[in-house]
Each structure stands twice: as structure tokens, then as C-alpha cells.
Amino acid sequence: MNITDIDWKKRNAENWKQQNLSNTLVDGSRYNSQEFMNKEWQYMWPKVWLLLGREEEVPNPGDYQMEEFGKESFLMIRQDDGSIKSFYNVCQHRGARLTFNDQGTAETFKCPYHGWKWRKDGKLIEAQDAEDFPQGNPCDNLTLEEVKTETFAGFIWINMDKNACTLKEWLGPVWEDWEAYEIHKWKRYVAQTVNMPCNWKIVLDNFNESYHLNTVHAPEKAVTKKRMPSGVDTSYRNTQFDLATEGHNRMIMKAGYGPAGSFEDGGIIEDPLASVMKDWGLNPEKYSGKGFDTREAIQTAKRKLGPERGYTHYKNLRDEQLTDAFHYTLFPNFAVSLWADGFHFLRARPHATDPEKCIFDNWWYSSNPENETSPIRSTVGVHERGKFADFPDAFEHGEKSLGQTIDQDAVVFIFQKFGLRSRGFNGAYFAGQEKRVHRFHQMIESYFEE
Template identity: 60%
Template sequence: MAENVGQTNRPVADLPSWPEQKIRGHKLEGHRYTSKDFAEQEWSHVWTKVWLLLGAENEMPNPGDWQQEEVGRESILMVRQDDGAIKAYYNVCQHRGQRLVSEEKGHARRFICPYHSWAWTRDGQLDFVQDADDFPQGTPCGKLTLKEVRCETFAGFVWINMNPDCVTLKEYLGPVWDDWSVYRIDQWKRYVAKTTVAPCNWKVVMDNFNESYHVNTVHKPKGANVEKLRIHSGVDTSYKTTRFDMADEGHGRMIMLGGYAGPATDKDGAIGEPLADILRDWDLDPEDYRGRGEDTREALQQARRRLGPGRGYAYFNELNDSQLTDAYHYTLFPNFAVSLWVDGFHFLRARPHPTDPEQCIFDNFWYAPDPDGVTEPVRTTAGLVERGTEIEHEVFSLGEKSMGLTIDQDLTIFPGQQRAMSSSGYQGSYLAGQESRVSRLHELIDDFIEESR
């Protein structure tokens, strides 16, 4: 074990630098969030041209297993093939346009259209029609196929691109590909799955996840004033210590130092929860760090490196010290955000509403590793998770259930911001430096539209 520690004990500074980006600045005019005409331009020139993260591979383990997900007006059908590969198709029968499936997932030997019973094989071939001899142009079998969508897999997910001439997924993800590869996310399982319709444009959601400026206000901890700079999980939310990166490919990365109490202690210097429990989980006594909360980050890194592989987290040996404690938040253009922790993958996705630009489909999922030989619940950044449980995908109207504490706080802000975008009093944004990734999101949207023109 000692040799591995020496080889992988790398500081955050050893992460490859992402190139500097020149931000032109953007006013974020209100019509971008309300106009059906602008939403149509986004659909034609952005959504149909980029790689989009959809289903999870491990939810389709066997040939014939399938998932269906909607993106705007389109429904995409993903199917595990007999050779183990996954193909994606537009979920539409080539007879008269009926959708083949309406459920979220299932298993099929063939896909039978519910309208006229045309039958399509897993690889998209038409192999049965009613009254085949009644077609003047001859039977459609052997002539028609389902329309395939470009599809690749990475990090345990199925990614699709509606542009058949697109670059490869690895080219599109750029440095994100290498960052994520070391975590072995493809072996992780989903433990939270919640979806609702948010009363706001999808960019309201993504603007929020492209900046940290709101963290100390919307997610302000309760308690002493000194805690305003830190949140209880031991993450330093100050922009002065946060690393902001932007890739040439349009994606963003934000790294916040984590795993230490700092000033988030009581008047006697005791370590607060949940960090105290996290320390105990890794055989560290919080009392040993009373009055010296700045030391817990390094101690937790060392404990996870020493104990992690023996507890089933073999990939800990591939991570640098920073990745063992810090919050790595990624935003992938155009609509996916993820907080990647040492022990979890917080999946946040905003999909455009099929008809209303002032609504969007909002997903909040949590994935965590499933350590070898571990059967009891394990504490992660999102709390305790039960091993081997089948998680129901909860789809509900906003307000019927909680989307999770932190996300509920975000959702209290989004509706008011959306309504204000229609106000004559809103004259465009005035952005801080830590909001540069918000500006870049909109610049990229404009670039896609202009390039297509």
C-alpha cells in the first residue's frame, strides 16, 4: 500500500490546467427566457447539434432491455443489442408516426406499434406488417428501418447526438473525459431519482449551476455569522479560494476546497455536523480537532487514502488529494450539471419543455459507488444510502414532494426570476467575475445559432 500512496498523493495543483477563455460579456436579455421564437432557434441550432446525456447503462443490463427519454419535442428509444452494444432511435413508427413506447423502461423481443401492430426488431428492422400484400409499392418489410440516432456510452451513461455529422463524444467532452475516467462512475448505482416540471426556462436552472455567487445567500447556513463563509459539510464557498475553469469545448469546472471545519465550529471550537460524523466514519475523532478545524481536510484525505481501498474503494488510489475531499462541480454544455464528490455523483439536468419556453423538465439524481463486500448502509455526501435497493424514479408536480433540501432552496428562487424576465424593468444582467460561466453559456448558444445561420 505504501508504494501506491507515494505514487498517487498529488496536490490539486497537479491537475492539468484548462485554457484561459476570453469572455465577451452577455446581458442575458429577458426574451431569451420567454420567447418561443428564441426557443425555436435553440432547438434547431443547439439541441439537435450537441451531445446529450440520457439513460444509464446499468439499467439496461440484458439484450432487449430499453429506456425512453424525452428531450424537448423528441423521444429517444435506447435499446441493448444482442451483442451487448446500445443503439438509439427516434421513438416513432415509420408507418404513420405513432410512438412505439410510452413507458420509461422495459424489455422487448420486438417493438410492436400500438396503432397497427407493425413490428420492429431490436436493431431497428421492420419484420412484420398487417396485410403485407395490400401495399401497391410492395411490402415495407426489408425496406424501412427505425431512424437511428448517433449514440455512444461513457461513465456508465448513454449519450446521444441528433446530428449525424457530429464529432465523437470524447472530442466533445474534452478534458472532462479524463477527469471523470478515474472515478469508475460506470460502476456506481443510482440512489435518488426525482423529476419535476420547474416553472422556468431551462437556462434559469443552468445559469444557477454555472455560478457559486448564490451559495452564501440561497443556501446560507443557519447559526453564527461566521458560518456565512462556509457550509456545514466542510466546503469553503468563498470565490477567493474557489478554482474556476472553462474548457475550449464549452464546459465548466468549479473546485471548492472541502473536508475541513474552518470557522464552522461552535464557540468552543467543536466540529459540527455532518463533518463530525464523516470524520468518525474514517476513524478520526472530531474531539482531536477541537479548535483546529483547518486541519481536518488533510487528515480526512490521509484517512481516505489509507483506508479507502480496503473498504472497497479501489479507485481512491487513482485520485489526487484534492479529489478525496473537495467539491468538483462540472457544467456540461448545454444542460447538465454535476457535483462530483469522492463518494457520489450529484446529477442535475434541465431539459427544454416541448412547447413552453417558460417551463423545463428538471432532474435531481444521486449516484454512489457500491463498494465490494459492503452490505450495510454507507454514509456519503448525500447521507446514508442502502445497498442493493431498487430506487423508484419519482416524477411529481412541483411542491408535491421535496426535491432535496438544497434543490428545494434553488427552486424557491427560480419562479420569481422567470416572472421578472418579462418585466419592462429588467434591462439585462450585471455580472460578477465568478459568474463568467453564466455569460459563456449564453455566448455559446449565440455562437451555435449564428454558425447555423
């Protein structure tokens, strides 16, 4: 029999190539020492692709987005030819920051100090007393310092390394996986940007393992220790873990399983799964005690109803991608939980000076099919369709909830931060299912060796 389209859609993701792990000592000081932070700044951050902006926030020539990254700040500016150029947000006269505006529209950036005017393509076009420079007119000699810029999935990525590989080479197998979802069309519905009182790697470590799910997130009513209330099978035995040669990783958990209620009450399908089923014309009550059947039922319903509701990307997705939890961590600082219809954007940016602080972005993007009327269901809550989060809500950790799951994670971030300061901690003792954490630290150290 020929391989039909349907066979292809049913197949599961192939494993990425196996990686060999060496024995790296993951000690506590890397989470709190200035020395380790300096090493990251010297050897790693200037070499990696960073996801920094969103194309749709700069639709027209002159539109710009400014994004902070540790001690750096970048301007991403749409050019007349439609491309995007990015620059360090710093004046080449005597180093003043050009702007603190998060976004705006400008043909030129006038430095607040001595008024030099930089054009949006980086050229200096005006400097007072230009004849008074023994080295020559600065307008003839200076431009803003540009950084490599590419776009993918609707996001703007930059790399401070002029000799960096292409973004496509950098992303490796992630590129192909993500292309199928048409993420560039997705809209942001949640944008919380939080000052988190811990090192950025504590956050990434957490998103690099699922070993903590039973202890940190398991609700009291879970039927077994292996199920989360959304109906995701979190057992490591049934989870696919993949490490990419490029340093990124992927974790796939089967989802859409229903026994969220206890078996004593008949295996009642609970929220959020129950609401998702209703959205797709399924009656969750009919699936009481038959939770395992919900996965295929949702897949079938999405295949049938998806196209007429405007879910144009479903045709590119395999059945498992319609329901299951695909979690990616992109080296070094970006993690996503990618579902058929939404994308939990989890990014940790290093603090400018303090190794025990970071900036954590807890965002949610959703697909935006034209004929869909059901609300957006994110991991943070339920949102009215079309009510986008145009600007990030920035606050201190603890001031507001980040949603139940991330709140639970943030509690252990702090426990770990304090423990990692101890001279009595001898370095991490990793489980097999924590190999993504181990690899993450090896990747960081591999930059220090170069």
C-alpha cells in the same frame, strides 16, 4: 528528486485553457419566449450530445430504456452484440409513438396504431397488407430512425446529429477527469424527477455560478459568510473556475474544512462533516477549533482505509479529489457535483412545448465498495447502503422536498422566472465569478449562428 506517485497525488488540478468571453446580452426573453425555444430546437438540441440513459438499466439483449427529451422521445436498446442502439420513439408509418413504457425487454416493438412490427435493431419485419403499398413493401424500405449513441461513465449518451464528433472529443478534459472515479460502477441512491415551473436555463444558470451560495444557502450559524455547513470553502477567491474549449466548465472548492460551528462554541465540527469523519475513524471532537486540519486528516484516513474497504478508484485520485468539491457543468444541460464517493446528478430537460417549464432530475449516485458498511451520505440525506433508487420518483415541484440545498435554489428559480418576464430588465450584469453563466449563453448563441 524524481516525481513520485505521492507528489503526483498531492498536486492540484491544472487550469484548463483560458477562454475569451465576448459581450453577449443575456436578456429575459430567452427564458420565456417561444421564439427562443424554437431556435434551441432548430439549431442547438439536434447538435449536442445528451446524457440520457444508464447502461446497467439495459444489461441484456432486448432490454430497453425510453427517455423523454423535450418534444422527442428516444429508445435505447441493448443489441445481441452487446452494443446499444438508439432510435427516435416514432413509427415510420404515420408517426405514432411506439411505446410509453419507461423500460422493458422486447425483441420487437409493435406500433399500437396499425400494428407494424419493428425489430430491436430498427428493422421493420411486419406490416399488414404489405402488398398494398405502391412505393413498395415497407419492410424493404423502412427502418426506425437511428441516432448516434455512445457510452461513458456508465451512462448512455445520444446525439441527433449524424455528423457529430465523438463523445470523447465532445467531453474534452472532462473525459479524463471522470475516468479516474470509475463512475460506471456507481449506483443510484436518489432519483427525483420533477416538473419544474421555469425554463431549463434558469436551472443551469444556477448550477453555473457560486455567487448565490452565501445568500441562498448560507446557514445562520456559519462562522464567516464564506463557509457552508458541510465545510466547503465557497469563497470565490479560493475557488478554481475553469472553462473548457468544448463549452463545459469546472469549479473546484476546497472541502473538509470544519469550523461549521461558531467560534464561540469552540469551532465544533458539525454534520455532515462530523459523520463523515466518524465513518473514516476520526473523532470530530478532537478537531474542535481546528477545522482546517480536517481536510488533510480525512485525506490521510481515506488513503489508509480506502483500499481495504474496496474503494478501488482512490488509487487514481489526487489528494484534493478525496475531499474537495468538484462541480462540473456539461454543455448544455447537465451539471454534477462530484465527490470522491458520490455524484449529485443535476439535469434539466426542456419542456415539450412550454418555454417556462422544464423537467429537472435531482439524482444521486454513489460508489459502491464491497467492504464498506457506513451509510450513503448524499446531499439529499442519509441512505441505507444497497437500497438503490431503481425508478425515478416523478412529481410536481413543491409536492416533496428536493433536499435543503435544491429546495433553496428552487425558490429563487421562481423569483427569477417572474422578474425575467419584465420589460424593465435590461439584461444580466455579470460578476467575474459568474463567467460560467455568461459563457453558457454564448455557447447557446454560437449554435444559432451556424
